[in-house]
Amino acid sequence: MDLAGDSRGSFKRIALLFAMEAEARPFVERLGLSQDAAFGDPRLPFVHYRGRYGNSLELLLSVNGRDPRFGVDNIGTEPATLNAYVTLRGFAPQLCISAGTAGGFRSRGGAIGDVYVSDRPLRFHDRRIPLPGFDAYGVGSYPAAPSGELARAVGLKQGGVSTGNSLDHTEKCLELIERGGASVKEMEAAAIAWVAWCLGTPFLALKAITDLVDGEHATEEEFLRNLEAASRALGEKLHRVLEYLDRGGGQAAV
């Protein structure tokens, strides 16, 4: 990572934000992270894990938890916003990574199992507000840390990441994703990037592709079929990202 503009030097306190338990599990198990039930706000559904990596990294991994009424994970931007705030406020990391699964685009060279890192500001594709000023605000554009060196070192694809609250898409969503030049469609990253920007925390999105938005299969079928394999690929790459940071990668040039 070439986060040369950051004045804080290296990145040793890392927050990892996941929406779904299934996305985080391979990584949590591999690192043997342990739950920290005292972290955060007990009234909120989020689940927090702590651990160390290598010689120098301190990790806080947060998952959005389950909605007890519907029995499913709290996916989407509202839980992501709140979990990001609770995590960044309580842990004060030097880097925040939104990790998870996502849709890719065949037309942009995407394939199932690819892992992308964000290479440009994060945008929304479902906040359409046709009023002067609000139109640009709705789309967003929240900063992502430069990721070229990291992508080369770890073997990640680079691309734009676009966020919306639906797993499926309308024609209007596709039009806005296309206009923003995004290669990845998912449901949390821009919301987390907004919180990270408010709190002054450098941000990256790391997303593994479960389905091709412009492929021949329905998103929901592909998503379920590939969730486990994509989450393993994500965990593997995340491991290598941390290895890179532990070696001093991403150290500011200043």
Added chain:
Amino acid sequence: MDLAGDSRGSFKRIALLFAMEAEARPFVERLGLSQDAAFGDPRLPFVHYRGRYGNSLELLLSVNGRDPRFGVDNIGTEPATLNAYVTLRGFAPQLCISAGTAGGFRSRGGAIGDVYVSDRPLRFHDRRIPLPGFDAYGVGSYPAAPSGELARAVGLKQGGVSTGNSLDHTEKCLELIERGGASVKEMEAAAIAWVAWCLGTPFLALKAITDLVDGEHATEEEFLRNLEAASRALGEKLHRVLEYLDRGGGQAAV
């Protein structure tokens, strides 16, 4: 208000959440509320006001503030989620009211300037997640306090409130609003209701109609034309809601 199921008795600490400064201004000025710059988190854009009402009410009014890059108010569900959390966490109110302007439906008897109070659980119309369990989660259904007695006492219309992150709408949005039987379309309430539900705070939405979604004019034109008048109508009704609560209205039957 007939919040008979609530065990806390009467409602004396009231949190009022607004998205836009223009929506809150008539009410803030009329009550002479003063800004409390020490409340909340200085890194977040939210603006908080404190005040008292009548003999017994303590108020915290929070507005989402402006995005300095785009120069517009932080509307939509992500800022609403975070402001709700910061406000409810710091103030611990006995009742949370999401107040603001909204679109109405002529087909449901709505007219410009009407003020609605929520009468059923809050729903989203732009979180489409076609996976088992996630579909219902996406739509949401977050509790709203019973409001029949309040509506009669104060002269409010009652109706369902549906939330999404766009000022405009797609056919899919309309289909989901229709399916939920909502009379009001706006951009924050369900997100706030989710946070209030997490924290165990009774919730109501109070929304003044600026535009008719099924009328002949474009939402954005009508919205700008009617924002000021609708915000005045909202402030007027909010005043009467507080008067009602101050007199002991909404006291639990238990």
